[in-house]
Amino acid sequence: MDGISYYDIRHVTGQLTHIDIDNGVTESAGTSFFDHAVIRALSGKGWGILTIDNFAEKTDKEIKALIGNAGSISAITADEVSLADVKRGIRAVPSMHENPMDVGIEEKADLMLSIERAAKVEGVVNTRANYIERFEEVIFKDSSGAFEHYEICRNGFGIMAVASGNGALQMGYERRHSLRGLNIRHQQELGRSAGDRAVALLSAQPAKGGTMNAVLDPELAGVFAHEAVGHASEGDLIQEGNSVLAGRIGERIGNRIVTIADDPSLPEFGFEPCDAEGSRVERTEIVSRGVVAGFLHSRETLAAIGNGHTGNARAMPGEPPLVRMSNTFIEPGESSPEELIAECRNGILLKGSRGGQVDPGRGIFQFNAEYGYLIENGECTKMVRDVSLSGEILQTLHSIQLCADDQRMHQGYCGKGGQSVPVSDGAPHILLAGAVVGGRVSD
């Protein structure tokens, strides 16, 4: 290990249980196992990284040799990487009301079948239910003597209903994920909700495209915070010069009512006891009352660009860490959702999310609602389908006119650099003035 100034090892073992039900048929159900390790080393240049499957059986001597090899891999790198000092400390994994691993898979399959049956309302031609449970045991250690060990179990489900009528197909979808324990009991109502929505969408009209006022529900407004602000605040993108937020600390980019934060210490789906570099996790205020206040960081990006603290290095098992969001949210305001609809007057209410995407360097984002309602004279009227919204990061926060008081978090997975990590996004209902809505027809 000559010449190695720093190394760390993150070893994740665990198992993945799934149940896949398609129209009442249990297509597949069972458990798979994984064992992945990532060894990173610095020796005067950039990162040398080894990723290895089946690490559990390695001896101390082999591990020492692997660390040396990781160092030698960095021979092709050119830039010296500096690491910021790190605050240590691990937070307790939130307690579970019922450990999913204590419940037999047969019982889980029965619970999923009951959710799936509930989705079969009249007009629904297909239902599909998925359960996923992921148990991970994580061991982190580094050359400074840090050692962290924790176990975490996440579980959740998705239910999709497809309705058919007049040659058209539409779908309704609900999902819930949790790290607070088994999350599939008493969820039949969500099955029904997916079924009802699929049927209702058959008679919904395509949205009109154009610039209009829009009210976003908490789920979609959470995706908005994630896509429009969260990604652009990631330290690696700032360091690369690939974010419109670079160099804008202290600059006003939005209305005073807008505060957006990321907090991996919250007991939500994006929780981490410590990050993938063994750093203590805590809240980062990205936008504070409309002003850019901080960025999300790994040790490398904090040392390179400052403004924030470590704690947002996250990784899929077997992958090197990247700067990632965790639980990202818009703080609530004081209005009621009804006041937002009334204030909107004429426009559109957008609900649910089919995901989104951002080009942080260009500063443009897009995301898609599952459905919506026209707002006419301050009241919700006809249902519309297939509505998306796009905007420019530096303008869009100025257009938030009101935040309601009903903040809620929604769970999902976020993809970046080929890695998918659990996140939650949250917000209250928000009112956007002059939003660019993509629809199939224009006035």
Next chain:
Amino acid sequence: MVPLIFSWPVRWWVAVFPIEEILRKGSFVADEIEVYVTQGQSVSGDLKRTKITRAVESQYFGLSVRTIKDGRIGNSSSSNPGDWEKCLKASVASGKLATPQLWKGLPGPVPLDSRPIAYDPALIPEKNVLVDLLKGMIDGAASHPVEVTSGGAAISVQTLTLANSNGVYYTRPQGHVSASIETIRGNSTGYEFGNSYTLDLDPVSIGERAGFLAAASSGGVDISSGPCDVVLSPIAFAQLIGAVLIPALSGRNVHAGRSKLAHSMGLQVIDPELSVFDDPFLENGLSSTRWDAEGVLTRQISYIRHGILESFSYDLKTAYRYGHESTGSAVRTGHGGAPAIGNHNIVVEGPRRDIMDEKAVYVQDVVGAHTANPLSGDFSVELTNPFHISGGEYEKPVRKAMMSGNVFEMLGNTAGLGNDNRVIGSLVVPSIRLNKQHIIGI
């Protein structure tokens, strides 16, 4: 001399991994058993701006076991070869939960042409080659007034082995090279990439294209909302059909009522000039193979010929259940590495012409294709690097625009395929010209 942790060639596990023993033990607990093993290694390097800041070597192993007993299909996987007995047990337990179905057996062995397709035995995961790829892209980008923000290159080689209790024991090598780079000028971004089974990528031209896109997109003009003729690059075209058309051709989605094409067999479903087929034997295809992920021989599948729907894709499970024949379309994308319906190299063909000549909005890529409605085909996406084009030239960049439409309707009203062709993942497509698409501007 830098010590190598990997010993070449790549098949270091084959000698010691007891596939035969798993098959033998499995035959005591199941009617049939199948073992799928992937093992390989890769190297990759990442750029932050123009510096290589990270080099990664990976060594990976995957075992997937499938058991069938009384029509109940079970599956499990592990990244630890020492776990195979646990995996076998978990597979049998998994089968007990599955709903039994009509099952007519795993395939038996057939004589195969042993020459791999789209494989270059000279390709090895060599770090210095990465450096050449990364430097080449940086040099290419430097021919335009842009900054490089990030980039990466990777080389991987792996061996896939499939064996089952009916005597199938197939092995094939696979290699992959990829390179990509991102650039920026002001707030205009450019991205370009290349993928191949061999070292034939031209990193300088990849860098040049990424540089051109950022530089030429700078100073964009606003566009007003309304209908516009559009040319989609192969990337933008692949994004939209990948999100909507390809899932609609899956036999599983068809029989489950999740495909808009379910009741259209024999009918014209897209423009009569267009044909869509899967060619697993393409010499430059990234997913070329003679046998699919469950040992069925692959074949050309004509999904849509001259606009008429001719076939859907099936794996064994779906084929047995619905009285069809497997089309050799199984890929390993199911839970726990189980086989599921996929495709190999989907090709879109039709008469080619110069589609850049007449006025149109050219679209390099789209943001948010994955948010399209896969059932109805409706989409609404933000455009990446849109340009007004005329006379084959990029005239003016468009600052910001969305495009909304329906993929099925869009494919019914096309105005020709371009003279280019590009391999994008498991799609091989040209650029395409579309009439009167709905653009939402400022």
